[in-house]
Amino acid sequence: MAVDGHIEAFLEMLAAERGAAQNTLLAYQADIADFSAFLTTGTALAIVGSDRLNAYVQSLRLNGLAARTQARRISSLKQFFLFLLREGVRPDNPAIEISPPRLPRSLPKYLSEAEVERLLQAAREYPGTPGLKASAGLEILYATGLRVSELLALPARALGTDGAALIIKGKGGRERIVPLSDAAKLAALRLRSGTETNGSRHYLFCGRSPGLAMTRQGFALLLKQVAFRANVDPARLSPHVLRHSFASHLLANGADLRSLQKLLGHADIATTQIYTHVLAERMQRLVQAHHPLAR
Secondary structure, eight states, rough: OOHHHHHHHHHHHHHHOOOOOOHHHHHHHHHHHHHHHSSOOOTTTTTTTTHHHHHHHHHHTTTOOOHHHHHHHHHHHHHHOOOHHTTTSSOOOOTTTTOOOOOOOOOOOOOOOHHHHHHHHHHSSOOHHHHHHHHHHHHHHHHOOOOHHHHOOBTTTTTTTTEEEEEEEOGGGGGEEEEEEEHHHHHHHHHHTTTTTTTTOBSSSSSOOOOOOOHHHHHHHHHHHHHHTTTTTGGGGOOOHHHHHHHHHHHHTTTTTTHHHHHHHHHHHHHHHHGGHHHHHHHHHHHHOGGGGGG
8 A cells, every 4th residue: 555545544544433524634634744745755654763753853843843733743643653553554653652742731711701791792783694693603602612613513403493402513423412592592593594595505604605604714704803893802702712711601600520521522521621720710719708717
């Protein structure tokens, strides 16, 4: 099998067995292609040694790539060579000893509850179809913590009969049920009825063509416009910031990590634990309010 065949087989495995999204597959492909381009012409990935891998990792550092970019590329290569080992293409995994750079632990960025309320109000006052999309998008994201890919993939009939919850197919093909607030349900119904004239509409958030979903870029631009109207710095707003805001505000108001893990669709609770800073702040306020020595 040629080198291209090995990469193609690896990507097919990711798609079939892990349910990897198209953007994820493209990222893996780009990372492996970058390493392949680094190798001497004619050097096959199936026989490359750890010395070339170490030289490549060193080149990433010398070229000043961000630590997260280095870590992603190393992770891609580790998984690729592990795949080759399991498939019997090669007898070893030359990437097993390579360590990724230590990443700084960054806290998730989120908005205050007052800022979110200003955004929701500005979206309600936004005219026309863009306003319907902005209002429904903000209400659903803040009520459910969906990823933007999950939001934009919602079918036009996603609300079902009563619209009390959404069934979401997330990363790795895992399904979860997320409850929908009354405000989010109403905003979604308004969007659906406001664009009902398009008979070929497949998505709740359709793009310029009624048969296609709205793009991430188009939705992100719409959020920036709403942020400007709400007097919120547009640079601080993105769909992922709304997901972080949903999680942080839930924990601040008494939710537990296990429930939040299920709502966010995290496979491992360790991923959800990035929000423990909110729990720490809540515990500190609790002690200050009720401990006798804090008075």
